[in-house]
Amino acid sequence: xxxxxxxxxxxxxxxxxxxxxxxxxxxxxxxxxxxxxxxxxxxxxxxxxxxxxxxxxxxxxxxxxxxxxxxxxxxxxxxxxxxxxxxxxxxxxxxxxxxxxxxxxxxxxxxxxxxxxxxxxxxxxxxxxxxxxxxxxxxxxxxxxxxxxxxxxxxxxxxxxxxxxxxxxxxxx
Numbered sequence: 529x530x531x532x533x534x535x536x537x538x539x540x541x542x543x544x545x546x547x548x549x550x551x552x553x554x555x556x557x558x559x560x561x562x563x564x565x566x567x568x569x570x571x572x573x574x575x576x577x578x579x580x581x582x583x584x585x586x587x588x589x590x591x592x593x594x595x596x597x598x599x600x601x602x603x604x605x606x607x608x609x610x611x612x613x614x615x616x617x618x619x620x621x622x623x624x625x626x627x628x629x630x631x632x633x634x635x636x637x638x639x640x641x642x643x644x645x646x647x648x649x650x651x652x653x654x655x656x657x658x659x660x661x662x663x664x665x666x667x668x669x670x671x672x673x674x675x676x677x678x679x680x681x682x683x684x685x686x687x688x689x690x691x692x693x694x695x696x697x698x699x700x701x
Contacts, residue, residue: 546571546578556585572602574609583613586622588694591655592629595636595644607654624655625690631660656693659685 546552559566570582583589589610593603607624614620628648636644648657661683 546576546582549578549581552578553581556581560585574606580613583610583622584617584620588690589622589624589655590627590690591624592627592661594630595628595640595647600647603651607651611654623693625693626651626655626657627686627690628658628660630663632663633660656689658689661686 544551544555568582568586570576570579591603591606593599603626610622610624614622626648628644651657
């Protein structure tokens with residue numbers, strides 16, 4: 529494994545098992561008292577035990593999906609789950625950012641392009657639809673400390689959209 533001795537790591541990664549619901553509640557209570565931005569990479573399956581207390585305390589979800597049927601159906605299932613949870617837990621005020629990931633703009637017949645546009649319009653009724661992240665060879669190369677050449681151009685519009693929606697809203701309140 530290659531080491532980066534002169535690089536200061538700008539964040540901490542903390543693994544956490546969400547199978548113990550009480551531990552998740554305690555973690556989320558603790559996070560609520562912390563300053564800064566906390567990112568949690570949750571499992572892609574809604575069957576995990578600790579997701580409800582995790583989701584209830586979440587301010588924002590970033591929900592990546594692709595323009596393929598299985599991914600869209602899973603995203604719809606996620607949206608319905610969050611919507612139902614919000615109905616049951618009045619204090620839950622989270623917002624969702626939908627991010628089309630690995631989009632190949634060279635692909636798609638007219639009916640597919642229309643369907644994808646309708647998908648984004650439908651998701652916009654439940655949250656924010658960011659600019660698409662395009663499929664590119666440079667996105668398959670990565671490190672966890674910085675972006676590689678041209679990646680900022682690819683992810684920048686989506687990330688800037690999310691950042692501005694969150695932090696501009698806070699500064700305007």
